[in-house]
Amino acid sequence: MFDLQQIPRRVLSISELTQIIKQSLESSFPLIWVQGEISNCRKHSSGHYYFTLKDEGAQLSAVMWRSRAEGLLFTPEDGIKVQARGALTVYPPRGNYQIDVLRLLPVGVGELQQAFEALKQKLQAEGLFDPSRKRPIPRFPDRIGIITSPTGAALQDIRSVLSRRFPSLNVVVVPVRVQGVGAAEEIARAVEDVNRYGELDCVILARGGGSLEDLWAFNEEVVARAIFASEIPVISAVGHEIDFSIADFTADLRAPTPSSSAELVAPDRAEIIDILRNSSYTMRQRLADRIAQMRQRVEHLVLSYSFNRPKDLLVQYSQRVDELEKSLASASFRLFEKVQKRFLSLQQQLNALGPRNVLRRGYAMIQRDNRTITRAVQLKQGDETEIHFFDGAVPARIQRNERKETDETVL
C-alpha cells in the first residue's frame, strides 16, 4: 500500500501513479449498480462486449467479458437503457477506468417494450405479419419438430400432451438455448436447419413462461426473419397466454402456451377415427351401389327391345318366308292354269285352222308339184295339178286361165 501522505513529496512514474489510483479505486468501490444508456457498443470477436454507459452529464467505459456475456438476457445495443452490476477497474495501459460488468439488465420493461414496439412496427411494415402469407398448419401432421430447450418445462408440457392425444406422432427435438446472448441466433439457425432437414410437417417454437427479459430472444429480428423464411409451418408457443412475442406475430400460428401448441398441432384422434370409419362405409356403399346399378343395367339390357330385336326379326322373317312360299305356290298354280287354258284355246284354234278341217268344210286345195297354189296368177294353161279334197285328191289340167279379178286381190 502506498502511503498517500508521502505522494506529494516525490516524483512518481506514470505507472506508479496509475497503480496507486487503481488500488485506491478498486478497493474503495465494492460491487456497484449503475444505470445508464448503452452507446458505442461493439462485440469483439473474442466474445467480449465493449461499450460506454452514459447519462446526460457523464460517461463510463464498460466491458463485459465473454463468460459473463453468455448469461445475458438480451443483446446489448446502442440506445438501450440498462442497469449494470460490476466492479470499477483501472486499465493502466490506457489510463482509464471502466466498469467490469457482471450482470446487465435492461431498465424496466419500458426500454425493452420500446425496442419491441419499434421492431414490431418495422417488421409489420415489411409484411412479415401479413395473414395472407401464413402457411396452413397441416391437419394431420405425423412428424413434428420442436425447437426448444431440451431441459425446459415447455418440452415436458408438449411431450405429455402429445403422448396423451396422439402418441403415434414422430417428434424431433432441436435443442437450443432459449435465453441469454446468442439464444436468438441459435433459435434462428434451428429454424433454418429444420428447413434444410426438410422431413417435418410443422415445427413448434417453444419456451415456458418468464419475464419480458427472459423471453427476449423470441423478440429478436433474426428469429422473426428465420420464421418468415421457413418453408415449414411454424407454431410459436412462447411464455404464457398474456405474453406476445415478435415470433408470435411472425409465426403461422400462435399458441398461447407450449401445452396448447401441442393441442393445436396434434391431430384429433376422434376425427381421424371418424374419417376412417366413414370412408370405409362410404367406399363399400358406393361400390355396392355401383354393382347394383350395373346389375340393373344388364337386366334392363336383356329385356330391352334392342337386345330382343334380332330374335323378333328372325320370327318375322321366317313368317315372311312362309307367306312368300304360300303365295309363290298359289301364284305358280294360277300361272299354270292360265297357261294351260291358253294352250287349250290355241290348240282349238290350231285345230280349227288345220287344212283337213278346212277341206272338211267344203274347201279344196290345189297343188302343183306338191306346192300349194294360193293365187290364180300362178297357174297357166296346160299346168298339171292336183285338187285335194277332204277325202282324197284328183288330178286336173288347166285348160285356160281367164282370170277374173276378185275384190280380195284388189285389196
Add this chain to the structure above:
Amino acid sequence: MSAKKPTKQSFEASLKRLEEIVESLEGGDIPLDQALGLYEEGLELSKQCNEKLKATELRLKKLSKTVDGQFELEDLDP
C-alpha cells in the same frame, strides 16, 4: 386418377388420398374395374391409418448435425 398401390407415406398424405378415393367413388363416373382398384387401395390406406392410431408411445428424437453438415436423428436423453 388411377388406382395405385399404397406406399408407406405420411398420415396426412394417406388421409388425403383416402378422401380422394371416397370422392372418386362417390362421383360414380369411373369404370367399375377402376372403382374396384380404388376400393382396394382405400381399404389398405384405412388399415395403415388404423395401425398408426394404435401406437401408444410417443417417439422422441433429437436432430443433430454430422460433421459433413448432414442431419441425423439421435435418441433424446431423458
